[in-house]
Each structure stands twice: as C-alpha cells, then as structure tokens.
Amino acid sequence: MEKVSELLGTRYPIIMGALGALASPELVAAVSEAGGFGLIATISLDAEGLRETIHMIRDMTDKPFGANLMALNPNSPQMVEVLAKEGIEVVTTSAGSPKILSSLLQQMGIKVLHVVPSPSLAMKAKDAGVNGVVAEGGESGGMQSANALSTFCLIPQVVDKVAILVVAAGGIFDARGYAAAFMLGAKGVQLGTRLILTEEAAASREYKLALLEAGPEDTCVLPMQVGPLRALSNAFVQGLEGLGEDEKRQTVTEAWARFNQTVLQDNAMNSLVMTGSCAGAINEILPAGEVIRMIGEEGENLLKSNS
Ligand SMILES: Cc1cc2nc3c(=O)[nH]c(=O)nc-3n(C[C@H](O)[C@H](O)[C@H](O)COP(=O)(O)O)c2cc1C
Structure with a gap:
C-alpha cells in the first residue's frame, strides 16, 4: 500500500485538518513548509478567492498543499476546476457523500481522501473509489455524527473494514497521539485543534x-x-x-x-x-512548523523505541 507521505508528497504523514476561516494562507504554508500537508478550507471562499489563496500560499512555499471540499457546500463542484487548473494534487472531502465530488476530482486527476466517522461510511467511501479515508473520532472539533465513536474505537474498526489508506483524526495533539494512531493501524494523522493554537492560525x-x-x-x-x-x-x-x-x-x-x-x-x-x-491538553501557542516537526519527529522516535 502506498505511504501517506508518498500520496501527499510530504516529509511527514501529517495533514492539517480543514479549519474554516482559521486556515489562513500563512498557516497552510507554514504546515507545508515544515513537511506536513497544509489544507485550504474552501467553505468561506468562492472560485476566485480560492485561486487567490492558492497563489498567496505558492508565494510562501513551494511544498505541496491541498484543499478541503465539503459536500454540503453547493459551491464545492465549481472549485474542482480551479483546483485542477492550479495543479492541486490531493483534496479531502467531508460532510456528506463523497460520490459526486470524488468522481469530479478523480476525472481531473486529483486524489481524494474522504473524512468518515464510522466503519460503514468508510466502506461507502471506498466503494465510491476514494484513495483513502480520514477516520475522525468524536473527540474532534467542529461537526461530527450523532453517536460518534471515539478515535480509539474507530480507527481499528475502519482499518479492519477497508483495505485502503486510513488517516486518524480526533484528539491528536502530540507525539503520543501520533504513535498511538499508527499502533491502531492508521498510516497518517490529521490535526485540527493543535493547529488552532499556533501563531499563524487566523483565530482572534x-x-x-x-x-x-x-x-x-x-x-x-x-x-x-x-x-x-x-x-x-x-x-x-x-x-x-x-x-x-x-x-x-x-x-x-x-x-x-x-x-x-x-x-x-x-x-x-x-x-x-x-x-x-x-x-484542555494544549498549553502553548507555537509556530505551526514547530508543531509539525515536533509531532513528526518525536512520534516516529516513539514508534521506533517500541518496535
Ligand atoms: C474550528 C474548526 C473548523 C473546522 N472546519 C472544518 C471544515 O471546514 N471541514 C472539515 O472537513 N473539517 C473541519 N473541521 C475538523 C478538522 O478538520 C479536524 O478533522 C478536527 O479538528 C480533528 O480533531 P481535533 O480538533 O481533535 O484535532 C474543523 C474543526 C474545527 C475545530
């Protein structure tokens, strides 16, 4: 199976979760520059705004970054053409069925990771032809499903159900969480809340x-x-x-x-x-690059020391 870092073209298998307007171009660029995969949250952008955001990020880094398209956003299909024209290679989809968006994206040669809250929806995403899933537990910030499973219960069950790449999300804020996600069978992690508490996040x-x-x-x-x-x-x-x-x-x-x-x-x-x-577990605002490097390096060391 392809490694998450190979799919993303990054040093670390770490994805920045979409974070709405908090996902400043500076945050996306800092995550990618440090070896993670920065992600534009398209929910508050139109097609022109997306194009401008991509150009702003390219002025700050030559490393790969992607975007998130929410299925519930009626503007998402129009964004696909912009993403393809601008050479974006990997997109995450979320908040609804991946069917329409994943086929539009894949027709344009863009790889798709779909965010899922359960093993059954992971199976549906696999059937829709996605390249992998981001399995997101109920600890996570923002929208979730009713009766959400915790990340610890969710990841092994998704891994056992689908033979495609699984990235873990929900409650991962340090190297211990990174290593635990891999022990549960995930091949990468997605960070949300940890990246809000960074210098570059656009939150007030x-x-x-x-x-x-x-x-x-x-x-x-x-x-x-x-x-x-x-x-x-x-x-x-x-x-x-x-x-x-x-x-x-x-x-x-x-x-x-x-x-x-x-x-x-x-x-x-x-x-x-x-x-x-x-x-509640995060006690300092750090540069985003430091967060990515710390979790990527220390997480890998933890995995090696336990093998
Ligand atoms: C403020 C905020 C906004 C978010 N916006 C989006 C979004 O636009 N699209 C999406 O797929 N996920 C969104 N998420 C979920 C994150 O991308 C990520 O998967 C989640 O925060 C991971 O859990 P964690 O916060 O415990 O790290 C959001 C989360 C937060 C906290």
Missing part, C-alpha cells in the same frame, strides 16, 4: 486564549441542523440553557453560519468557539 487572540485556558472537561456537543458539533463550553453555551430543543438547534445553526466571521473577532466568550476536546 481571545479565541486562542479561551482554548489555552480550557480545562479537560470544558467542551460539549451542541445540536445543529446539519449534525452535532463540538465546541467550548463558554458563555454562548450557557446562554442556550433553558431554550427548547428546536430553539437551541436554531441558535447554534445561526452561530455556525456566522462562525467564519466571528472566529476572527475578539468576542470569543459570547460566540460559538468550535474546538476539539484536546484543547
């Missing part, structure tokens, strides 16, 4: 400070129209107490729709702050 200062101050039990899963999502238990969440289920879902859905603006503003305590549950 207050957003980053709120995550730095978060304790181990300070996240929760909120109801939202498209599916549940994990977020920080802050004043915004306290304000949902006492609302009926429908009203709560509506309020969270509206906050989610505004997320890519509010994440850039210093109003984190009163807004939706999407984060994974590993926020």
Whole structure:
C-alpha cells in the first residue's frame, strides 16, 4: 500500500485538518513548509478567492498543499476546476457523500481522501473509489455524527473494514497521539485543534486564549441542523440553557453560519468557539512548523523505541 507521505508528497504523514476561516494562507504554508500537508478550507471562499489563496500560499512555499471540499457546500463542484487548473494534487472531502465530488476530482486527476466517522461510511467511501479515508473520532472539533465513536474505537474498526489508506483524526495533539494512531493501524494523522493554537492560525487572540485556558472537561456537543458539533463550553453555551430543543438547534445553526466571521473577532466568550476536546491538553501557542516537526519527529522516535 502506498505511504501517506508518498500520496501527499510530504516529509511527514501529517495533514492539517480543514479549519474554516482559521486556515489562513500563512498557516497552510507554514504546515507545508515544515513537511506536513497544509489544507485550504474552501467553505468561506468562492472560485476566485480560492485561486487567490492558492497563489498567496505558492508565494510562501513551494511544498505541496491541498484543499478541503465539503459536500454540503453547493459551491464545492465549481472549485474542482480551479483546483485542477492550479495543479492541486490531493483534496479531502467531508460532510456528506463523497460520490459526486470524488468522481469530479478523480476525472481531473486529483486524489481524494474522504473524512468518515464510522466503519460503514468508510466502506461507502471506498466503494465510491476514494484513495483513502480520514477516520475522525468524536473527540474532534467542529461537526461530527450523532453517536460518534471515539478515535480509539474507530480507527481499528475502519482499518479492519477497508483495505485502503486510513488517516486518524480526533484528539491528536502530540507525539503520543501520533504513535498511538499508527499502533491502531492508521498510516497518517490529521490535526485540527493543535493547529488552532499556533501563531499563524487566523483565530482572534481571545479565541486562542479561551482554548489555552480550557480545562479537560470544558467542551460539549451542541445540536445543529446539519449534525452535532463540538465546541467550548463558554458563555454562548450557557446562554442556550433553558431554550427548547428546536430553539437551541436554531441558535447554534445561526452561530455556525456566522462562525467564519466571528472566529476572527475578539468576542470569543459570547460566540460559538468550535474546538476539539484536546484543547484542555494544549498549553502553548507555537509556530505551526514547530508543531509539525515536533509531532513528526518525536512520534516516529516513539514508534521506533517500541518496535
Ligand atoms: C474550528 C474548526 C473548523 C473546522 N472546519 C472544518 C471544515 O471546514 N471541514 C472539515 O472537513 N473539517 C473541519 N473541521 C475538523 C478538522 O478538520 C479536524 O478533522 C478536527 O479538528 C480533528 O480533531 P481535533 O480538533 O481533535 O484535532 C474543523 C474543526 C474545527 C475545530
């Protein structure tokens, strides 16, 4: 089976998770420059914005990077042509069926990794012809499925079910998590929350400070129209107490729709702050390149010392 780093063209088998507007071009470039795979989150871009973002990143690095297309975004199919014209070679797809997007992408010669929350959806993704899956456990930040499995339960079951590349996501924030993912059978990892707490992530200062101050039990899963999502238990969440289920879902859905603006503003305590549950374990803001090198090098050393 091809190695994840070969598929991506990177030094380390580490993918930056799509992070909405937090995924600044500087963050994508820093991850790729350090040997990881930076990822443009296309959710808040149009085709022209995507083209400009790709050019900005190319001015900062000549290393490979990719993009994420969400199936629920009606603009995603239009992005495929831009990605192909600009020479993007690997794309992750998420939040819905991979069928249409993966065939459009693969017709253009672009490789596809689809994000899945369960072994059965991993099987469907394989049947749709994807090159691999990112299996994402319920610890992860942002959207997830109802009754999400933890990463520890999910990865071995996906690995046993599908004979394609499996990348682990959800709760991985250091070298121990990297090594554990490989021991569970994954061939690569995807980082989300760890990369929000970097110098280059576009989150407001207050957003980053709120995550730095978060304790181990300070996240929760909120109801939202498209599916549940994990977020920080802050004043915004306290304000949902006492609302009926429908009203709560509506309020969270509206906050989610505004997320890519509010994440850039210093109003984190009163807004939706999407984060994974590993926020409580991360105690410093670092340059993204340092995070990638540290996890890649120390993770490999841990695996070697245990073999
Ligand atoms: C703020 C935020 C925004 C996200 N946006 C997206 C997105 O646009 N598309 C997607 O596929 N995943 C998205 N995710 C999920 C991440 O790409 C990643 O898989 C997840 O954060 C991994 O779990 P971790 O946070 O525990 O590392 C988002 C996660 C967060 C925290």
